Structure formats: structure tokens, C-alpha cells
Amino acid sequence: MAWNEPGSGNRDPWKRKNDSNEFEAFLRKLREGLGGMFGGGNGGSGGASSSPPFGGILLGIVALMMVWAVFDSWVSIDAQRVGVVLRFGKFDRIMRSGLNLKWPAPIERVIKVETISRQTADEVRMLTKDENIVQINFTVQYQVVDAQKYLFSATAVDDTLKQAAESAVRQVIGSSDMDQILSSHGADIVGETKKVLQGTLDGYAVGLNVNEINFQNFAPPHEVKEAFDDVNNASNNQKQAINDAQAYAAKVVPIARGDAARILAEAEGYKSAQIAKATGDAQRFSLIEAQYRAAPEVTRKRLYLETMQQVLGHSQKVVDSGNGKNILYLPLDKMKADAAAAAAAATGAAQ
Known part of the structure; x- marks a missing residue:
């Protein structure tokens, strides 16, 4: 203490x-x-003589x-600084916060260096990977971690930091597309930029540590902003059209697939029915053939009658002109209606 x-x-x-x-x-x-050296001092009688x-x-x-x-010989260092002690102009040691003792000047001299976090800001225009120009505002927060290197490794450390930061941002921006930069607002390039900048500063041995890099603005230059907005709008319209087409496809394709499946099922059913019908007709023809071989005349007559029954059974009117002179008209529909009415009347009378 x-x-x-x-x-x-x-x-x-x-x-x-x-x-x-x-x-x-x-x-x-x-x-x-x-006093003795310059002739003064006390006399033998004890009287005091005055000095020249x-x-x-x-x-x-x-x-x-x-x-x-x-x-x-005493130097006070506050908590936000360290003291670099030079003995006859050469580095000797580092003083920490508190009250420290040193040799008086000109033997030793103390240079106080701030170690708190500081920041520098810059605004630059850079070329992206897809050959677009982007205007960037960014700040770098840094801290002195080695006061000796900070003082003696470079003559203008702040200018060195600014140039190194601009070079790091330019390198990362040059390897990124414009859409990637604008869509993420710099979130994808912060870590890479900090890594590149810290590596550069470590190579220069300037005793600085990069705490944080912040990108405040990403925008095309004012001179080309209108043209860039047109291109960007066209790109957005293209994406919107693609999204609409994909949504329409997602809606129509399932319906089309359902219709295709239904038509295929109906075709399979029709196919099975036709095959079954053809198979039945072939079997029936085989039976008729066997009967015809046994009794041709009877079979032919029976087939004729069955065919006429099927044909005339669905007809309402029959015209017989077999003699070539008079036409015999049989109103079968009326005969059926009369027969049905007579049957109904008979049923009512019986009740």
C-alpha cells in the first residue's frame, strides 16, 4: 500500500x-x-564569522x-496509463499505476502511455468481388497492450493503424459480393476483417490489440445510387417472379399429379374390364361353337331369336315390310301402356 x-x-x-x-x-x-572551503568558519575564540x-x-x-x-524521484501513474522509463534515453522498465520511484532527470525519464480503449474512424470507397463500388463507414476500437513496442516500433502508430485497418477492410471487401455485403450489413465480414487487421499489427509489432470493428454504413456512392437501385429492383423483381412461379408450381403440380393418377387408375380399370369382357366373349363363342357343331340348324335358329329379342326388346316401334306391299305398324309402346293400365285397373278392382 x-x-x-x-x-x-x-x-x-x-x-x-x-x-x-x-x-x-x-x-x-x-x-x-x-564555509570552510570559501574561507568562512568559526574562530578559535568561538566567535562566528560570516561566510562570503x-x-x-x-x-x-x-x-x-x-x-x-x-x-x-517520485512519479504518479494513474490506472489508465503505464509509464515507460528511459535511462539515459534507453528503455529500462515499465511503471504500473500508483506512486513509483525513479532516478531524477536527466538520468531517468518517464513517458506516460494511455492503455484504455480508443477508437479511430474512417470512410472509404472500395471495389467488391463482383466489380461494384461500395462506400463504407467503419470504426476500430483498439488498446495499447505493449507500451514499449507502441513507442519505439513505429514513428506514427496511429497512422499505421489507420492504413492497416483500411487495407484489411479493402482485402475482405474485395473478396465479397455486393449482395452478400448489403444483405448481412457487414456481419459476415467483421470477424475476418478483425483477424486480418490483428495479423497485420502483430507483424508490425506496434503493441496494439484490436478489440472491435464496427461497420456503420454500407451503400453505393451517391453518383451511382440511382442506377444501383434500378439493378437491385430488377433483381428483386426477378426473385419475386421466381417465388411466384415456385408457389404456382407447388399448387398446380400436386393437382396435376392427382389428375394423372386418377386417369391412370381409370385406364387401368377400363383395361381390366375390356380384358374381362373379351375373355367372356371368347369363352361364350367357344361354347356356341361346340353347340353349333352338334346342332347347326337349331343353334342358328336360337341365335337368331336371341338376337331379335335383344334388338326388339329395346325398341318402341316395329315396322314389318316383309311382303313388300303393306306396312305393318306395331305400336309397342302404346300396347305396353295399355297393358300396364289394364293390369293396374284389374288390381284395383280386385282390392
């Missing part, structure tokens, strides 16, 4: 009584020695230099 922190008590080394007495004794001896004016001035200068050396 440092002597000036809360709770440390009254332990100021410059206010201790013993140290003060020793310091006063040292000054007194120094004054007496300087030059001796007093020199004594004052020495005293001021000693006080300055004492106060210059």
Missing part, C-alpha cells in the same frame, strides 16, 4: 521528525564544509537541486 493511499495512516516519509532532523544536520554540515556571499548562493543552489531531485 502506497504511503498516500486512504487507510495507510500518517506515514509520509517527508514529514517524519527523525528524517527532518537528519536532513537539517546534513544541511548544517554541508554549510559548514562550504558566493558561498551562500552556492549553498542555496545545492539545496534547491537536492529538493528538486527528491521531488523529481
Whole structure:
């Protein structure tokens, strides 16, 4: 615990009584020695003789230099900085936060370096993989992790960081398509850009660590924004048309497949019915053939009667002109109606 922190008590080394007495004794001896060197001092009778004016001035200068050396030996470093100690211009060590002791100047000198997170911003125009121009605003948050490298590895570290960041973004943007950049708003390229930038800074050994990269804006330049919007709208219209066609296909194709399956099933049923009918006709013909071979005349007469029965059974009117002179008209429909009415009347009378 440092002597000036809360709770440390009254332990100021410059206010201790013993140290003060020793310091006063040292000054007194120094004054007496300087007085002797310049002809001053105490006589044998014990009387005090005054020192020459030059001796007093020199004594004052020495005293001021000693006080300055004492106060210059202490350096206070806050929590957001570190101190780089140079001894005769050469790096010696790193001071951490708190009260630190050093040799007074010109022996040692301390350069304070901020280690808190800082950021730099930039706006650039870059060429994408598909040969489009995009305007990008981005910021880089970084932190000093090695104060020695930060001070001595490059003369202008901030300019080096800016150029390295722009180069990293240009490299990643140059390997990405415009649609990919705009659709993701830079989310897909943040990690890759940070990786490339950190690798570049590590190669330069500038003692910086990249904490975060933020992309605020991705847009085409104002000069070509209208043309880009037209192309983008056309692309969106194309995608919309493709989506509509896919939706229509998803709706129509199942219906068409259902109709095709139904038609195929009906065809299979018709095929089976026709095969069965043909098979039955062939079997019936075989039976008739056997009967015809046994009794040709009877079979021929029976077939004629059966055929006429089938034909005339569905006819309402029959015309017989076999004699070639008079026409015999048989109103079968009326005869059927009369027969049905007579049957109904007979049934009613019986009841």
C-alpha cells in the first residue's frame, strides 16, 4: 500500500521528525564544509564569522537541486496509463499505476502511455468481388497492450493503424459480393476483417490489440445510387417472379399429379374390364361353337331369336315390310301402356 493511499495512516516519509532532523544536520554540515572551503568558519575564540556571499548562493543552489531531485524521484501513474522509463534515453522498465520511484532527470525519464480503449474512424470507397463500388463507414476500437513496442516500433502508430485497418477492410471487401455485403450489413465480414487487421499489427509489432470493428454504413456512392437501385429492383423483381412461379408450381403440380393418377387408375380399370369382357366373349363363342357343331340348324335358329329379342326388346316401334306391299305398324309402346293400365285397373278392382 502506497504511503498516500486512504487507510495507510500518517506515514509520509517527508514529514517524519527523525528524517527532518537528519536532513537539517546534513544541511548544517554541508554549510559548514562550504564555509570552510570559501574561507568562512568559526574562530578559535568561538566567535562566528560570516561566510562570503558566493558561498551562500552556492549553498542555496545545492539545496534547491537536492529538493528538486527528491521531488523529481517520485512519479504518479494513474490506472489508465503505464509509464515507460528511459535511462539515459534507453528503455529500462515499465511503471504500473500508483506512486513509483525513479532516478531524477536527466538520468531517468518517464513517458506516460494511455492503455484504455480508443477508437479511430474512417470512410472509404472500395471495389467488391463482383466489380461494384461500395462506400463504407467503419470504426476500430483498439488498446495499447505493449507500451514499449507502441513507442519505439513505429514513428506514427496511429497512422499505421489507420492504413492497416483500411487495407484489411479493402482485402475482405474485395473478396465479397455486393449482395452478400448489403444483405448481412457487414456481419459476415467483421470477424475476418478483425483477424486480418490483428495479423497485420502483430507483424508490425506496434503493441496494439484490436478489440472491435464496427461497420456503420454500407451503400453505393451517391453518383451511382440511382442506377444501383434500378439493378437491385430488377433483381428483386426477378426473385419475386421466381417465388411466384415456385408457389404456382407447388399448387398446380400436386393437382396435376392427382389428375394423372386418377386417369391412370381409370385406364387401368377400363383395361381390366375390356380384358374381362373379351375373355367372356371368347369363352361364350367357344361354347356356341361346340353347340353349333352338334346342332347347326337349331343353334342358328336360337341365335337368331336371341338376337331379335335383344334388338326388339329395346325398341318402341316395329315396322314389318316383309311382303313388300303393306306396312305393318306395331305400336309397342302404346300396347305396353295399355297393358300396364289394364293390369293396374284389374288390381284395383280386385282390392
